[in-house]
Amino acid sequence: MTARRLGTGGLIDRSTPLGFRFDGQPLRGYAGDTLASALLGAGVGIVGRSFKYHRPRGVWGAWTDDPNAIFDVRMGRVTKPNVHGATTPLEDGMILKSVNAFPSARFDLKGALDLLHPVLPAGFYYKTFMWPNWHLFEPAIRKMAGLGQVLPSAGQDQSSLQIHDQCDLLVVGAGPAGLAAARTAAEAGQNVVLVDDHREPGGSLHDDPVAIDGQPATAWITAQADAIKAAGGRIMTRTSAFGVYDHGLISLHQAAEFAGQPTMIKMRVRRMILASGSIDRPVVFENNDRPGVMSIGAAASYLNRYGVLVGERITCIGAPHQTGRHAARFTKAGAEVRQIDPATTDIGAIGRRHLRAVSAGTSRHTADAAVCTAGQTPLIHLWSQAGGHLGWDPGRACFLPTEGPKMIQVIGAARGQDKLAACIEDGVRAARSQPLAPLADVAAVTAGKPRSGRQWIDFQNDVTTKDVTLAARENYASVEHLKRYTTLGMATDQGKTSNINGLTALAAALDRPVDQVGTTRFRPPYAPVPLQLYRGAKHDQQHAPLKRSPLEPACRAAGAAMAEYGGWLRPAWYGPDMDSAVKAECLRARQFAAIMDASTLGKIEVMGPDAADFLNFVYYNTLKTLRIGQLRYGFLLTERGAIYDDGVVGRLGENHFLVSSSSSHADGVTSLLEAWRQDGNDPDQIFVHDVTQQWGTVTVAGPKARDVLAGLDLGISLDRADFPHMTLQIAEFDGQPARIARVSFTGDLSFEISVPRQLAPALWDRLIHAGEPYGAGPVGLEASSVLRAEKGYIIIGKDTDGDTIPPDLGFVAPRDRKTRPYVGDRGLMMDAALSSDRQHLVGLDVIGSDQRLPVGAHIVEPTGTGQRSIGFVTSSYDSPTLGHPIALALLRGGFGRIGDDLTLYHLGRERQAKVINPCVFDPEGTRLHA
Structure with a gap:
């Protein structure tokens, strides 16, 4: 091919030259060029190699129908693989690398594979490499597969x-x-x-x-x-x-x-x-894949859009009425043009790396470009x-x-x-939504009988007419089977150039009409799109934004080490060192009082005339009997009875409830409540509102909690008789309502104070100041986790799994006594749920060591052939309060194993432990009800 840029014509801007490189060669194009037109304008004929045989490939099309001009492109720090050259605008400084070629498209060492084509027909990999074992060949084949190379794209925004x-x-x-x-x-x-x-x-x-x-x-x-x-x-x-x-x-x-x-x-x-x-539909003839053979419509596009004449001696192959007007334009542009009607003679392309001539019957015509059309697709x-x-x-x-x-x-x-x-x-x-005029009838196009040489149907994937015939002979008669057996139509042009010719060849091989052979269903995308298009703005923190407490600045000022827990940024501990800080905070909470940011706890208000019946239905526990001002701990279950979340529910009024969920589950619980609200209920009688972000909450827990809270002058009595455990009162803070709940996650006397979000920092500062005389101070989430484990309190998702039901934790009464239907009730009555061999929550006392047990360690028991797992450790800590390690575990039949000695296995090492009750701190609850 001797394509060249003309001095005039096209839509390009010749006053703005653009420099680029292709396979190391410096070249020049113009503003308005595509990569393909710039290469043609620079006289480049071979732009890549075919997938299987590594045959040289030139530009075929001028837009999305081109299967050959595919490049890895680098510009600055950005690299993209498999860039479609016919549709990608040229930019100054681009570096193009041909794909599937080494060291270059012009000279590819793997081009020798074409010599082996007699033993590498369609589907050869399904047969040749089955013996002795496919896996012996798989690494080398996978290494050779693919087109471009994916490299890190530093500096590129990977979103759309x-x-x-x-x-x-x-x-x-x-x-x-x-x-x-x-x-x-x-x-x-x-x-x-x-x-x-x-x-x-x-x-x-x-x-x-x-x-x-x-x-x-x-x-x-x-x-x-x-x-x-x-x-x-x-x-x-x-x-x-x-x-x-x-x-x-x-x-x-x-x-x-x-x-x-x-x-x-x-x-x-x-x-x-x-x-x-x-x-344009390609004309199928011998060696029709040679560089220099291209679509006549593409040749016209390169001439009229980009001012590129694709050859000096051009042969137009197609019916005269389809090629005549274009032939005249090529002639006017300075080319020597010859026209051949494939319906009248057989045709062949001559040349090894480039087209040198076209044979028509017994004649041979010198040509550096053959532009073709077999009709329109x-x-x-x-x-x-x-x-x-x-x-x-x-x-x-x-x-x-x-x-x-x-x-x-x-x-x-x-x-x-x-x-x-x-x-x-x-x-x-x-x-105008008017009926379209009927199409005019046209006479059927007839083509001459092609000669016996290799004739290409899919240029990128190296599928020939012989491959289609072979597939039909091996009974791959369905178009879907043909597509997958030969890879016909699976190139990056997605069959735009190959489908019709492939179906025609299959119909001829099967001796059937084309319409009986059928076609495959087209799927998105119509043309290749960058993968980053599917990665929108909702990724990383924009996909799941990190939630932040109104007390974050105050916690940071107090020396908090912040970490992510359940989608929230929360204080993990206070101080530079985790181990010493957690130990000190645990002792502070047990001896004096802990002041903790609890703003992250889910707060969901459920209101309406049917709110009580609704919550009674969605909760495992009975909530309809809850009196105003009372709190009750309960579980939300899935329909199969597994625990979804736990929390405390308070009754603020006759038709007004406050549902507290775990921090990570506020969104999920809201969605669950909303789903059940709309399923079998009158949505005008029940309203669900997530108010988690509207309130800031500070928890004061420990023996001195009542003394610390008394310094705030909240206008209510904090005495035990007036404010017992598991009750709720409305107080006042800085002229605004404050909700105070006597509920504990640590097992000590505890108050949760919730105020409007904007007042949370002032509440924190006042509590910190009021707590200083009593030795109270801030406590992070890591210490809080130790404190709750000492009481045997669970964290959903940590001490439970997707199969845990309330009776596994010792909560049996609602299943046995609740008479009204509730979510999950049927699942709790199945044989599997009633089995005594389920995994129960138990405590573990470490034997013979002062090292805590690894979380995830399996509890094992011997079998006839070795060992089997009967449970695993869910939580494990060093308890500063008790002075020894503690652990919680899910153990098969655990309630009946209290007092048993067990073996644990983890990473090749065995440990010993005794099964105990989960609660190891104040089991009588004296401090809780102080």
Whole structure:
């Protein structure tokens, strides 16, 4: 191929040269070039290698139908693999590397594989490497597989901008049909969006410029675009509609600069007009994959869009009415042109690395470019994605849209129109929701008998007519089997160039009509899109934002080491060293008082006339009998009876309840309550509100808790008789209501004070100041976890698993006594739930060591062949209060094993422990009720 850049013509800007490199060679293009047009303009013929045989490949197409010009591209610190050269704009400083080639596309050491093609037919890997063992060959085959190379993309934003949009009418394709449709609809008052994946509207009019209504094509395009915008319509260029989904959702990819952030537009539409056009179907002939053989439409596009003449001696292969107008333009541009009709003779390409000549029958013609068309293939991928059916048109030798969704209408070349005036008329009629004119009948295209040489159908994946015949002979007669057996249509062009020829070859091999062979279903995306498009803004902290307490600044000022717990940033301990800090904080809580940030606890208000019955239904425990001002501990269960969350429920009024959940489960509990509210209940009688972020909470727990709280003058009596354990009172703090609950997570006298969020810092400061005379001070979550384990209190998800039910923790009474239905009741009555051999929560006392047990260590017992696990350690700590390690565990039949000695196994080491009750601190509860 001796392609060259012309001095004039095209849509490029010759005043803005752009430097780039390809396989180490410095080259130059211009603003407005694509990678493919820049390479052709620089005279580069071989741009890559085929997947299997590593045969040299040149540019075939000028847009998404090109399967050959694929590159790894680096620009600055950003590297992207498998960049589509025919659609990617050239930028100054780009470094292109051919894929599937070493050391370069021009000279590839693996090109010798082509010599082995007789023993490497389609499906050879399914047969050849089965003996003696596939795994012996697998590493080498996997190393050779693939195209580009994925490298770290330092400096590149790996997310995309996500936009939700809507319109009355989405027109896909800004060619003549699409422009006519969008203008007509916009001027009729519809909310119209016109999208096209090129940088400018116009479509085929830029590849084949003809006069319309007595004016040049460019002037007509400008007039249509201006009219659309004037009528309020929108035109989105460099925007590809790549997927059609349910309920009128169309996914759009709006491309950015190479290192920029692409945009995903999720467009909801009432109606869509598909004016996606058509592409050239390759002519199948001997060695038709040689560099220099390309689509005639692509050659016209490179000439008229980019000012590149693809050869000096061009052979046009196709029916005269399909090639004549283009041939005249190539001649005018300075090429020597010859036309060959494949229906009249057999054809072959001659040349090894490049096309040197074309043979026609017994004649041979020198040529450096062969531009081909076997007819037009409509681009109806989006129609097929939406569930539209396809019918075979024997005259046009392609599939056309038939029955399908009413919201989509296919027009212009995409439905088989081949006349410009008819395409424009289609656009006008479709915009007005008028029936389209019937297609004109055409005579069937006949092709000459190809010679016996290798004839390519899928250029990238090296599928030949021989491979299709072999698949049919081995009874892979279904198009789905053919696709997977030969990889036909699985290249990066997604079968745009290969499907029709592949189906035709299969039909011939099976001696069936093409319409009986059928076709595969097209799937999103229509064309390759960057993976980052699927990674929107909702990732990392933007996907699950780290929740923050209103007391975070105060805790940090007190020396807190902050850590993430259940999606919240919380104080883990106070001081520089974890071990010493946790020990000191545990002793402070047991001897004096702990002041803790509890703002993260879930606070969900449930109100309404049916609130009591509703909570009684969703909770395992009986809550309907709860009196105003009382608190009750309870469990929320899944429908199979497993524990989902635990917490305290308080009754603020006759129809007003406050549900407290674990910190990490506030969102989940809200969703669960809302789901049950709408399932079998009157939603107007029950209301669920998550108020977690509206309140700040400080817990004061320990023997001196009452003395510390007395310093705040809350206006209520804190005496034991007036404020017993598991009750709730409304007090006042700084003129605002304060909810105070006598509830404990440490097993000591404890008060939880909740105030409006803005008052939380003042509450914290006052409590810290009031606690100083009594030795009270801040305590973090790590120490709190030790304190609760001393009492045998659980943490959901740590001391329970997905199979734990309340009786496993010793909470049996509601199952035995509750008469009203509740969520999970049936699951708790199944044989598995009633078994005495379930895993129960127990405590473990370490034997013969002062080292705590590893969390996750398995409790084992001997069997006839070794050991089996009968449980595992869920929590394990050094207890400063008791002076020895403590642990909690889930143990099979644990309630009946109290007092037994057990063996634990962890990472090859065995430990000994005794089964005890979970509560090892103040089992009588004296301090709790002080």
